[in-house]
Amino acid sequence: xxxSLSNGxxxxxxxxxxxxxxxxxxxxxxxxNMKSVRKENETAVYCAAKLLNASKLKCLxxxxxxxxxxxxxxxxxxxxxxxxxxxxxxxxxxPVMTVHSNxxxxxxxxxxxxxxxxxxxxxNRHAKSSGVRLALENLSYTSSGxxxxxxxxxxxxxxxxxxxxxxxxxxxxxxxxxxxxxxxxHYGSRVCNxxxxxxxxxxxxxxxxxxxxxxxxxxDLGYAGPxxxxxxxxxxxxxxxxxxxxxxKLLRQF
Ligand SMILES: [Zn+2]
Numbered sequence: 347x348x349x350s351l352s353n354g355x356x357x358x359x360x361x362x363x364x365x366x367x368x369x370x371x372x373x374x375x376x377x378x379n380m381k382s383v384r385k386e387n388e389t390a391v392y393c394a395a396k397l398l399n400a401s402k403l404k405c406l407x408x409x410x411x412x413x414x415x416x417x418x419x420x421x422x423x424x425x426x427x428x429x430x431x432x433x434x435x436x437x438x439x440x441p442v443m444t445v446h447s448n449x450x451x452x453x454x455x456x457x458x459x460x461x462x463x464x465x466x467x468x469x470n471r472h473a474k475s476s477g478v479r480l481a482l483e484n485l486s487y488t489s490s491g492x493x494x495x496x497x498x499x500x501x502x503x504x505x506x507x508x509x510x511x512x513x514x515x516x517x518x519x520x521x522x523x524x525x526x527x528x529x530x531x532h533y534g535s536r537v538c539n540x541x542x543x544x545x546x547x548x549x550x551x552x553x554x555x556x557x558x559x560x561x562x563x564x565x566d567l568g569y570a571g572p573x574x575x576x577x578x579x580x581x582x583x584x585x586x587x588x589x590x591x592x593x594x595k596l597l598r599q600f
Contacts, residue, residue, distance in 0.1 A: 347561075347569065347597050349590070350406050352541070352576040354379030361394055365401040371586055375404045377539075377574045378438055380411035386430045395437045406572040407442045407481075407514075407539045408435040414450040414491040418457065421464050424448045428469045436476040442538050442571075443478050444514040445469070446485060447493040447502045458492065459505055466506035474508075481512035481538045484529055486519040495525050496532050512538035517560060518576070521545050526560055534567035539574060542593070547578035549589035553596060565600045573597065 351373045356364040361382060368376055378398075383390055398405055410431035413424040428445065435443045448465050449458050473480050482502065485494045493502050503511060513533040520526035522545055530537075544550050550557055561573075575589060 347564070347571065347573050347600055348375055348406060349373070349593050349597055350375035350377055350572045350574040351586075351590075352377040352379050352409065352574050354381050354409065355577050355579060355581060355586075357381040358579075361397050365397055365403055367583075368403060369401060371583065372590060373403070375406045375572065377407040377409055377444075377572070377576070378405050378434065378440065379409040380427075380431050380434065381409075383434070386411065386427075391434055391437045394434060398438055405438045405440045407444060407574060408438065408440045410443050410445045412446040412448050412491070414446065414489075415448060415461050415465075416450040416453065418461060421461055424465050425468045428465065429472055432469070432472050432476050432478055435478045441477075441479060442481050442512065443473065444481050444483050444539055444541075446483055446489075446491045449492045449502075450490055451492050453492070455501075462502060462505040470506070470508045479510060479512050479538060481514040482506070483514040483516055483541070484519050484523070484525065486516070487523050489519075494519065494523050496528050500532075512536050514539040514541060516541035516576070517557075518543040518545060518547050521556065526556070527563075530560070530563050530567065534569075537564070537567075537569055538571050540564070540569075540572065541576040542573050543576050543578075547576060549575065549577050549581055549585050551585065551588040551592055553592065558596070561596060561600070
């Protein structure tokens with residue numbers, strides 16, 4: 347397993363400072379969160395790729411910009427965000443892009459199905475031609491989006507899965523919704539990214555039993571992908587360093 351840091355935590359800074367802080371903390375890998383891009387256009391893609399190359403950081407995963415659509419008229423905007431994100435993933439040579447379902451919780455099932463079909467028929471096609479694998483994330487119960495447990499994810503997957511859809515397990519969300527075991531049992535073989543934090547996206551600094559049980563199970567399932575620290579804004583540099591030290595130690599045994 348490879349330790350990585352989501353640069354979403356530094357999204358308010360410019361990319362140069364953002365990457366510099368990730369490096370200063372001693373990370374070699376990042377998840378590029380689209381929140382850290384101010385203007386999502388052609389020039390921004392080139393600029394991001396140039397800065398990433400200069401930083402020598404390895405971008406293991408990219409977190410898509412997403413919109414949880416509340417009405418069919420918003421579908422084209424969700425597709426636009428997804429396509430721009432895929433363009434970044436392609437230019438940053440990132441093999442995996444984490445996506446949300448992009449549909450809002452209150453939508454009625456038939457409308458949800460229609461929106462999911464429209465959004466993902468486009469995104470799956472673009473992902474294929476960009477050589478990027480999409481990985482659907484389990485959401486938190488506080489999220490406005492649909493897809494917080496296996497039942498809901500199964501419904502989404504039954505519409506959007508083209509046979510190659512991966513899964514991002516967000517351990518913080520899984521703890522909050524008490525779904526960690528269930529998610530691993532269902533999706534063990536398709537996990538391609540793990541978002542790692544304690545509840546409320548607080549950093550783990552101690553090897554708590556739920557955490558070590560989860561990592562051991564992932565290892566048993568043969569997972570060797572990213573463990574992406576995804577921490578709340580306001581987490582101090584010292585706390586990030588303590589969390590990094592913990593995971594450096596925990597991951598060494600696998
Ligand atoms: Zn997450």
